[in-house]
Amino acid sequence: xxxxxxxxxxxxxxxxxxxxxxxxxxxxxxxxxxxxxxxxxxxxxxxxxxxxxxxxxxxxxxxxxxxxxxxxxxxxxxxxxxxxxxxxxxxxxxxxxxxxxxxxxxxxxxxxxxxxxxxxxxxxxxxxxxxxxxxxxxxxxxxxxxxxx
Numbered sequence: 001x002x003x004x005x006x007x008x009x010x011x012x013x014x015x016x017x018x019x020x021x022x023x024x025x026x027x028x029x030x031x032x033x034x035x036x037x038x039x040x041x042x043x044x045x046x047x048x049x050x051x052x053x054x055x056x057x058x059x060x061x062x063x064x065x066x067x068x069x070x071x072x073x074x075x076x077x078x079x080x081x082x083x084x085x086x087x088x089x090x091x092x093x094x095x096x097x098x099x100x101x102x103x104x105x106x107x108x109x110x111x112x113x114x115x116x117x118x119x120x121x122x123x124x125x126x127x128x129x130x131x132x133x134x135x136x137x138x139x140x141x142x143x144x145x146x147x148x149x
Contacts, residue, residue, distance in 0.1 A: 010036075045134055053108050058132035060103040060116045067097040068124030075119060079103065082115045087137070098126070106137055 012020065020032055029035040045056075066072055079086045085107035092100040103119075105112050109132060120128035 045132060053110065054134065055107065055136055056109045056112060056132040056134055057104075057106040057137050058112060058130060060105060060112075060119060060128060060130050062099075062101045062103070062119055062125055062128040063094075064099055064101070064122070064125040065097055066099045066124075071122060071124035074122050075101070075125075078115065078118050078122075082111070085111060085115060 020035065023029075024032055024035045027035070029038070062075070064071060064075070079089065082105075085105050087104040087106055089101055089103040092102070094100055105115065112130060112132060116128065116130035119125065
């Protein structure tokens with residue numbers, strides 16, 4: 001992987017330049033370069049998500065009413081069905097039988113989107129969102145060096 005910083009030069013219309021400065025201040029970026037780099041990275045992630053075959057890591061965040069009959073079993077069943085992509089999950093108990101669940105996932109972007117859609121559309125899920133990043137988690141267990149093991 002190539003290290004270091006590469007420089008580019010861009011020209012912006014005056015209004016866009018002013019808005020970029022406003023964004024830098026509002027979001028607390030150190031400088032314009034940091035803001036532009038973050039925007040380019042976000043755009044690349046969206047591009048990879050559209051291609052679908054790129055390996056991505058991410059989270060699926062769900063808010064649901066756990067008192068809905070069969071919902072917990074349905075969510076668990078979907079997660080088990082995709083055990084190769086579902087790394088772990090955390091349940092946070094909220095008020096009035098509601099739960100926030102954060103599911104750590106990794107796999108091809110298209111498959112992660114499919115898993116998120118299955119989970120989010122379950123009856124009793126109030127809202128959900130998939131967030132992906134092109135950086136990958138290292139393997140939890142190293143692959144054996146000898147295929148005969």
